[in-house]
Amino acid sequence: MSDTASDTDSTLRAILSDVLGLSPDRVAAFDASTGLFGELPELDSMAVAGLLTEIEDRLDVVIEDDEVDGELLENYGNLLRFLEAKVGPGTVG
Amino acid sequence: MIARWPCPGPDGQSDEYALAFDRGRKARLLIVPPLFDEANRMRRMLVDTMRLLDDAGVDSFLPDLPGCNESLQDFSAQSLHARRRAMVQAARHFGATDVLAVRGGALVFPHTLPGLVLEPAKxxxxxxxxxxxxxxxxxxxxxxxxxxxxxxxxxxxxxxxxxxxxxxxxxxxxxxxVAQIEGQRIVAQGELGGGGLWLRAEPAAAPEQSAALARIVLAEIAP
Structure with a gap:
């Protein structure tokens, strides 16, 4: 549980569960290829903005405008990889 | 259910609406809603809380912030300062004894009233x-x-x-x-169970959260 990468993973899943109103079980089934923006109709621009702001608060990171692009939010794996790099550079991933 | 209250505005006083459960009881709770879209996302949960408070003998009032909902005021003329004045006026009009400010509502609530603040937002x-x-x-x-x-x-x-x-x-x-909290009890989302509804992309009722919030309010204001 002390592994930073898996903490980021579980925090991100919890945030997605809150934003999308999905059960923890459904969010636990997300894998790296699960589509986000464009595939989940709930994720409009306002919801994405809320998602990113909540991620910043809970993971204590800052996400810059130019880091937010279609690729970042294309699937769960891309978003998680990006955040793991921000939260704990050099930790086991 | 729908009450009017006189609200100061840039063109003088105008009437605004409030959802009200008013049976002239001793404990009278003013609920200051969140700002922007969060108010819509949380309204159902808050109204269900008001029904439970009504059953428990507490009057409650959920005013429209000027420029929002049924308000005829121009949104672009609004400021936090104007909304603070408006909420003070609403509290006075309804004879509020306590306040519950929610999220961004904590930036404009009458902080001289005792009560609670739910997940205050900056x-x-x-x-x-x-x-x-x-x-x-x-x-x-x-x-x-x-x-x-x-x-x-x-x-x-x-x-x-x-x-x-x-x-x-x-x-x-x-x-x-930032919220000016002066002795009001800060309620964390974790106490309500489940995720914060202001985060939810598609709003829904959350009866368990309404019940938890009503219990916390009742324990705090003790009618």
Whole structure:
């Protein structure tokens, strides 16, 4: 549980569960290829903005405008990889 | 259920609406709603809480913030300062004995009343999120905008954010606003169980959260 990468993973899943109103079980089934923006109709621009702001608060990171692009939010794996790099550079991933 | 209250505005006094459960009881709770879209997302949960409080012998009032819901006031003329005055006026009109401020409502609630604050939001965070939504929407539409430039322009000319025409004074006020909590009990989302409904992309009822909030309010204000 002390592994930073898996903490980021579980925090991100919890945030997605809150934003999308999905059960923890459904969010636990997300894998790296699960589509986000464009595939989940709930994720409009306002919801994405809320998602990113909540991620910043809970993971204590800052996400810059130019880091937010279609690729970042294309699937769960891309978003998680990006955040793991921000939260704990050099930790086991 | 629907009550009117006299609200100060830029063109003098105008009537605003409030959802009210008023049976002239001793404990009278003013609920100051969240700002912007969060008010819509949380309204059902708050109204269900009001019904439970009504059953438990507490009167409650959920006023429209001027410029929102049924209000005829111009949204672009609103500022945090004006809304603070409006909420003081609503509290006085309804004879509120206690207050429950929710999220951004904590930036404009009458902090001289005892009561509770649910997950108070900072003005800067609210503004940052609204500007970010605009930048993302612009990018989808093939336009490039950046947060810093928008904020700079907003401070002098106001800004369209998520469908709201925010005046310069509202932008400037939000930037640095923090909740003035003076002894009110701070309620954390974790106490209600489940995720914060202000985060939820598609709003829904949350009976367990309403029940938990009603219990916490009742324990605090002891009718």
């Amino acid at each position: 003005g800067g965070s609210i503004l940052r999120q609204l500007i970010r939504a605009r930048v993302i929407a612009a990018r989808e539409a093939g336009r490039q905008e950046d947060s810093a430039g928008l904020l700079e322009a907003g401070r002098t000319d106001g800004l369209d954010l998520a469908g709201w025409r925010c005046g310069a004074s509202l932008i400037a006020g939000l930037e640095s606003a």
